[in-house]
Amino acid sequence: xxxxxxxxxxxxxxSRCNYCDFITYAGVEYRLNDYVxxxxxxxxxxxxxxxxxxxxxxxxxxxGTPSL
Numbered sequence: 001x002x003x004x005x006x007x008x009x010x011x012x013x014x015s016r017c018n019y020c021d022f023i024t025y026a027g028v029e030y031r032l033n034d035y036v037x038x039x040x041x042x043x044x045x046x047x048x049x050x051x052x053x054x055x056x057x058x059x060x061x062x063x064g065t066p067s068l
Contacts, residue, residue: 003055
């Protein structure tokens, strides 16, 4: 059975680096809870739409400032 990997982008940064090409937002940490709630809803929707169990090999978390 084929397995998949997931990348979850966390788009919040303390400040915006001039070399960064990722979609990120600085100074809006107050939106973190909204983002997490939306992410949880998206995970549920995708999981509910799957025809069968989908094996996940790896989950990557990236983007943003890690301390946020």
